[in-house]
Amino acid sequence: MKYNQVTIKDIARELGISPSTVSRALKDHPDISPETKKAVNELAEKLNYQPNIVALSLRQSKTNTIGVIIPELVHFFFSTVISGIEDVAYSAGYNVIITQSNESLQREKTDIKALFNSRVDGMLISVSRETNTFDHIEGILAKGVPMVFFDRVYENANSSKIIVDDLSGAKEATLHLIDQGCKRIAHLEGPPNLEITKQRLEGYLEALKDHNIPVNKNLIMACPLGTIEEGKKATEKLLAMAEPPDAIFATNDPAAMGAMQAIKEAGLKIPKDIAVVGFSNWFFSALLDPPLTSVDQPGFEMGQEAAKLLIRQIEMKTKNSDIDVQPETKVLKTRLVVRDSSLKKGKKK
Amino acid sequence: MKYNQVTIKDIARELGISPSTVSRALKDHPDISPETKKAVNELAEKLNYQPNIVALSLRQSKTNTIGVIIPELVHFFFSTVISGIEDVAYSAGYNVIITQSNESLQREKTDIKALFNSRVDGMLISVSRETNTFDHIEGILAKGVPMVFFDRVYENANSSKIIVDDLSGAKEATLHLIDQGCKRIAHLEGPPNLEITKQRLEGYLEALKDHNIPVNKNLIMACPLGTIEEGKKATEKLLAMAEPPDAIFATNDPAAMGAMQAIKEAGLKIPKDIAVVGFSNWFFSALLDPPLTSVDQPGFEMGQEAAKLLIRQIEMKTKNSDIDVQPETKVLKTRLVVRDSSLKKGKKK
DNA sequence: AACGAACGCGCAAACGATTGCGATTCTTTA
DNA sequence: TAAAGAATCGCAATCGTTTGCGCGTTCGTT
Numbered sequence: 001m002k003y004n005q006v007t008i009k010d011i012a013r014e015l016g017i018s019p020s021t022v023s024r025a026l027k028d029h030p031d032i033s034p035e036t037k038k039a040v041n042e043l044a045e046k047l048n049y050q051p052n053i054v055a056l057s058l059r060q061s062k063t064n065t066i067g068v069i070i071p072e073l074v075h076f077f078f079s080t081v082i083s084g085i086e087d088v089a090y091s092a093g094y095n096v097i098i099t100q101s102n103e104s105l106q107r108e109k110t111d112i113k114a115l116f117n118s119r120v121d122g123m124l125i126s127v128s129r130e131t132n133t134f135d136h137i138e139g140i141l142a143k144g145v146p147m148v149f150f151d152r153v154y155e156n157a158n159s160s161k162i163i164v165d166d167l168s169g170a171k172e173a174t175l176h177l178i179d180q181g182c183k184r185i186a187h188l189e190g191p192p193n194l195e196i197t198k199q200r201l202e203g204y205l206e207a208l209k210d211h212n213i214p215v216n217k218n219l220i221m222a223c224p225l226g227t228i229e230e231g232k233k234a235t236e237k238l239l240a241m242a243e244p245p246d247a248i249f250a251t252n253d254p255a256a257m258g259a260m261q262a263i264k265e266a267g268l269k270i271p272k273d274i275a276v277v278g279f280s281n282w283f284f285s286a287l288l289d290p291p292l293t294s295v296d297q298p299g300f301e302m303g304q305e306a307a308k309l310l311i312r313q314i315e316m317k318t319k320n321s322d323i324d325v326q327p328e329t330k331v332l333k334t335r336l337v338v339r340d341s342s343l344k345k346g347k348k349k
Numbered sequence: 350m351k352y353n354q355v356t357i358k359d360i361a362r363e364l365g366i367s368p369s370t371v372s373r374a375l376k377d378h379p380d381i382s383p384e385t386k387k388a389v390n391e392l393a394e395k396l397n398y399q400p401n402i403v404a405l406s407l408r409q410s411k412t413n414t415i416g417v418i419i420p421e422l423v424h425f426f427f428s429t430v431i432s433g434i435e436d437v438a439y440s441a442g443y444n445v446i447i448t449q450s451n452e453s454l455q456r457e458k459t460d461i462k463a464l465f466n467s468r469v470d471g472m473l474i475s476v477s478r479e480t481n482t483f484d485h486i487e488g489i490l491a492k493g494v495p496m497v498f499f500d501r502v503y504e505n506a507n508s509s510k511i512i513v514d515d516l517s518g519a520k521e522a523t524l525h526l527i528d529q530g531c532k533r534i535a536h537l538e539g540p541p542n543l544e545i546t547k548q549r550l551e552g553y554l555e556a557l558k559d560h561n562i563p564v565n566k567n568l569i570m571a572c573p574l575g576t577i578e579e580g581k582k583a584t585e586k587l588l589a590m591a592e593p594p595d596a597i598f599a600t601n602d603p604a605a606m607g608a609m610q611a612i613k614e615a616g617l618k619i620p621k622d623i624a625v626v627g628f629s630n631w632f633f634s635a636l637l638d639p640p641l642t643s644v645d646q647p648g649f650e651m652g653q654e655a656a657k658l659l660i661r662q663i664e665m666k667t668k669n670s671d672i673d674v675q676p677e678t679k680v681l682k683t684r685l686v687v688r689d690s691s692l693k694k695g696k697k698k
Numbered sequence: 699a700a701c702g703a704a705c706g707c708g709c710a711a712a713c714g715a716t717t718g719c720g721a722t723t724c725t726t727t728a
Numbered sequence: 729t730a731a732a733g734a735a736t737c738g739c740a741a742t743c744g745t746t747t748g749c750g751c752g753t754t755c756g757t758t
Contacts, residue, residue: 004492007744018708023746033706050466054412055744057403058713073428074632082422086449095446095467100435117399118444143353257636283423287606289638356714367738372716382736404714407743 006047015039026051057119062318065095066310067115067123071103071152076283077299078126081150084303085124092311094121105130112136122146122310127154129191129225146313146325150306151297152194160313160328162306166196169295169334170203173277174249176293176336178211180344182247182275186219186238188259190226190251200251200279219245223255231258239266246274247342253278253285253294260288260341275342290340298332305330355396364388406468411667414444415659416464417473420452420501425632426648427475430499433652434473441660443470454479461485471495471659476503478540478574495662495674499655500646501543509662509677511655515545518644518683519552522598522626525642525685527560529693531596531624535568535587537608539575539600549600549628568594572604580607588615595623596691602627602634602643609637609690624691639689647681654679 008026012019017036025032025040043049057063066089070078082098089096097120101108108128113136115123123145125137134154141147141157150162177185187204190197201220208215218241221234231250238245239262250256256278263274270276270290278285281296313325357375361368366385374381374389392398406412415438419427431447438445446469450457457477462485464472472494474486483503490496490506499511526534536553539546550569557564567590570583580599584607587594599605605627612623619625619639627634630645662674 005744008746009744019745020709020747021707023744024707027746031706036706052407052468052744053466054403054406054468055713056746058401058407058715058743059745059747061713063403073422073431074425076423079423079428082447083449086447090448090463095463097444098431098435098447099439100432114439114444117402119401119403284633284636287633287637357716358714368715369717369739370737372714373737376716380736385736401714404743405716407713407745408715410743 005052006049007052008049011040011043011047011049014043061119063095063119063121064093065097065118065120066307066314067118067120068096068098069101069108069111069115069123069125069127070098071101071126071128073098073100077151077280077297080299081126081303081306084300084305085307086303087300088304088307088311092307094307094311101128103129105133109136112140116140116143116145120145122148122314124306124310125149125154126152127194128152129193132193144317146310146317148306148310148313150302152196155195158327160309160325160330162302162309162330162332163196164297164302164332164334166199166334167203167206169279169297169336170200170249171207172203172334172336173279173293173295174204174207175210176338177247177249177275177277177342178207178213180247180271180275180342182344183213184216184219184243184245185213185247185249186221186245188221188223188231188234188248188250188255190255191224192222197251204249223251226252226255228254228258228261231255232262233258235259235262236266239263239268244274247276248274249277251279253280253282253292256292256294256341257284257288260292271340271342271344275344277342281337285337286339288341293339293342294337296335296337298335302332305332354401355398356401357398360389360392360396360398363392410468412444412468412470413442414446414467414469415471415473415656415663416467416469417445417447418450418457418460418464419447419475420450420477422447422449426500426629426646429648430475430652430655433649433654434656435652436649437653437656437660441656443656443660450477452478454482458485461489465489465492465494469494470663471497473655473659474498474503475501476543477501478542481542493666495659495666497655497659497662499651501545504544507676509658509674509679511651511658511679511681512545513646513651513681513683515548515683516552516555518628518646518685519549519598520556521552521683521685522628522642522644523553523556524559525687526596526598526624526626526691527556527562529596529620529624529691531693532562533565533568533592533594534562534596534598535570535594537570537572537580537583537597537599537604539604540573541571546600553598572600575601575604577603577607577610580604581611582607584608584611585615588612588617593623596620596625597623598626598628600628602629602631602641605641605643605690606633606637609641620689620691620693624693626691630686634686635688637690642688642691643686645684645686647684651681654681 008019008022012022022040025037086096099111105128137154148160153161189201223230223234248259256276259276263270278292278294281294285292285294316325357368357371361371371389374386435445448460454477486503497509502510538550572579572583597608605625608625612619627641627643630643634641634643665674
């Protein structure tokens with residue numbers, strides 16, 4: 001939009017010098033005399049000159065913008081990640097364009113294309129629940145667009161990733177339940193396409209194995225959407241079993257929440273009859289009754305790290321476009337936040 | 350960033366024609382022969398030509414980007430609004446840049462400046478809790494940047510606004526409590542700078558007046574941050590009174606949540622001893638124990654309407670920059686969602 | 699006094715697309 | 729058959745900024 005902004009030409013005209021000189025004066029180029037610099041800077045200040053970022057972007061083939069694709073903004077975890085991203089992006093002079101795939105592969109494809117067309121300098125991506133093909137990502141990667149994946153990563157991509165240690169987190173959660181005396185621990189499994197689902201299942205299995213608890217496949221219920229409703233239904237089925245579980249470890253907090261609803265409606269007590277542990281430590285988890293034990297993921301930090309990595313890649317590429325950036329993978333630690341929903345033995349220590 | 354993208358020049362060179370002809374062929378200009386158009390379009394398709402949006406922006410002095418300033422992304426209400434904004438923005442061909450003021454006036458100032466420098470075509474703004482001066486907004490408005498305010502609006506601005514009927518919503522909530530037989534209804538008041546705070550208080554007062562219930566100023570507690578902690582502390586003070594209230598209407602859901610915690614910890618029952626009603630109908634409100642009655646604000650719709658209004662202004666200005674757009678104010682209806690936290694008499698109907 | 703270096707600045711091209719105007723060719727009409 | 733008109737297309741400027749190169753002036757050095 002045209003705001004009648006003052007340009008470098010206006011300053012040049014007023015001072016009777018050329019635009020080139022103004023440009024150089026503003027960036028303290030050694031070719032320009034101190035007097036000219038002073039005059040230019042003073043006039044620029046007076047006219048409140050602001051460089052036209054669009055023209056700059058065109059000239060430098062660099063937009064100083066990074067694109068973000070997340071499944072859904074309304075998820076507490078993802079909005080926390082965004083805050084982390086914006087935190088480092090803005091202080092590094094980058095704008096952030098956020099798009100939501102709404103957990104749809106189709107939408108993810110159009111999003112990635114739109115971002116590419118906007119000439120973003122790089123992308124931060126967390127894939128949708130539906131994403132099981134990766135041509136759309138490979139296509140953009142092949143063009144040399146720097147990309148960093150976070151949380152829900154594209155495993156095969158030859159690019160950097162920021163993940164949390166889902167396996168250890170899930171294992172710690174399960175071990176905690178075992179430590180509380182639980183013998184029949186059920187697991188609500190998440191969307192099958194996602195690597196994080198597999199890792200969390202694996203952590204659960206490892207914990208059982210470490211304590212020589214046999215795996216009962218009937219205690220592992222699929223929740224491919226990971227919603228409250230699914231968690232509730234799955235739990236109702238578990239409760240209807242001849243030998244119902246004495247604990248439930250859910251792949252995320254909404255599913256755990258659904259489990260809690262089902263348990264309460266069945267007239268059972270949490271954690272006395274059945275202990276519950278979730279994953280992600282959503283904002284509302286502490287507010288439930290009883291407060292939900294959950295595996296905390298450092299969302300803000302994840303956003304920060306992802307943005308840092310991406311920006312580093314972008315700046316390396318800017319300096320030397322031939323160089324192939326070595327992909328990095330950063331694993332962040334989870335932290336088990338123990339609350340009442342899992343404390344059969346009462347508070348420790 | 351340079352992705353070796355094909356340009357209009359590449360197509361021109363390959364076909365032995367001029368860039369101008371390619372440009373016109375691509376937009377179906379009548380001056381170009383059908384054969385040339387066909388050749389150009391086919392080659393463009395083959396090479397997967399994508400117009401350079403940055404060059405376009407510079408040429409047209411229009412970025413097709415709108416900037417958004419919100420207090421905090423992690424609030425359920427605001428992330429819902431964002432979804433509504435993106436919904437209409439993307440289908441109208443606009444990108445969205447989101448910035449968070451983090452409820453800080455200082456940050457709001459730098460945000461608005463950064464957006465202006467990015468040459469966004471317009472802005473959608475919901476002011477921070479701290480915002481009590483408006484020079485930073487007036488400055489940008491004076492430059493002719495289209496602006497639409499939503500929810501937390503700048504009252505004096507000669508520009509469009511989307512708000513919800515906070516007064517009616519608050520009145521309905523209070524009337525509901527009266528209808529449930531409550532006599533001593535307390536109010537947790539919000540950040541004093543915000544218009545919505547005043548409106549909600551006003552609705553509360555009107556409801557009392559309609560039923561000839563005298564206003565007791567001791568029952569109106571300030572919660573300038575509107576947080577859980579504040580709501581809890583304020584409620585503790587209310588409970589310590591000689592005649593504690595039998596109902597609490599909070600300015601938002603977190604404050605209501607704090608109130609619930611305080612009431613429970615005091616060994617009292619909700620809603621039997623004290624009924625509670627919140628405002629905003631956050632995602633977690635339905636998950637509390639008991640589920641919280643709350644005034645629902647149509648966040649998604651608000652985002653949609655705000656974006657629609659802004660884009661209309663932008664496009665009018667694009668066509669005729671002289672025209673002064675008539676500011677509009679759109680008021681959206683609230684909806685009282687009754688849940689167990691306020692039902693002293695049991696379910697209606 | 700003459701020569702080279704250093705200094706200070708402007709010219710013009712470039713980024714990619716658009717567009718008014720003019721130039722060329724072809725078709726039509728008197 | 730000549731002139732007018734239509735059909736096609738290219739030139740060049742433009743948006744605002746950057747930057748390699750070159751030019752003129754001044755200064756210092758022998």
